Amino acid sequence: MSKEAVKRPCTYILRCADDTLYTGWTNDLDKRIKSHNSGKGSKYTSARLPVTPVYVEYSETKSEAMRREAAIKKLTHAQKLALIKSNLNNL
Numbered sequence: 001m002s003k004e005a006v007k008r009p010c011t012y013i014l015r016c017a018d019d020t021l022y023t024g025w026t027n028d029l030d031k032r033i034k035s036h037n038s039g040k041g042s043k044y045t046s047a048r049l050p051v052t053p054v055y056v057e058y059s060e061t062k063s064e065a066m067r068r069e070a071a072i073k074k075l076t077h078a079q080k081l082a083l084i085k086s087n088l089n090n091l
């Protein structure tokens with residue numbers, strides 16, 4: 001990933017070691033993934049390490065990324081899997 005892409009607000013989905021999915025948002029994707037994998041990213045992922053990024057969608061603003069995170073969290077597991085396979089995925 002380029003430095004420009006990493007520092008942009010984005011919404012992401014991680015696949016956890018137990019094959020569950022975790023959705024979040026950040027302004028620094030590389031730093032956030034390292035935080036998750038160190039066990040400090042979230043309580044949910046700390047018990048399901050390691051995590052692997054499977055989806056990222058960049059936004060223009062923090063508020064757009066946060067709104068997108070909320071929308072994705074409302075999707076079913078099947079809908080999230082379809083999103084991961086979609087052309088919206090910037091990974």
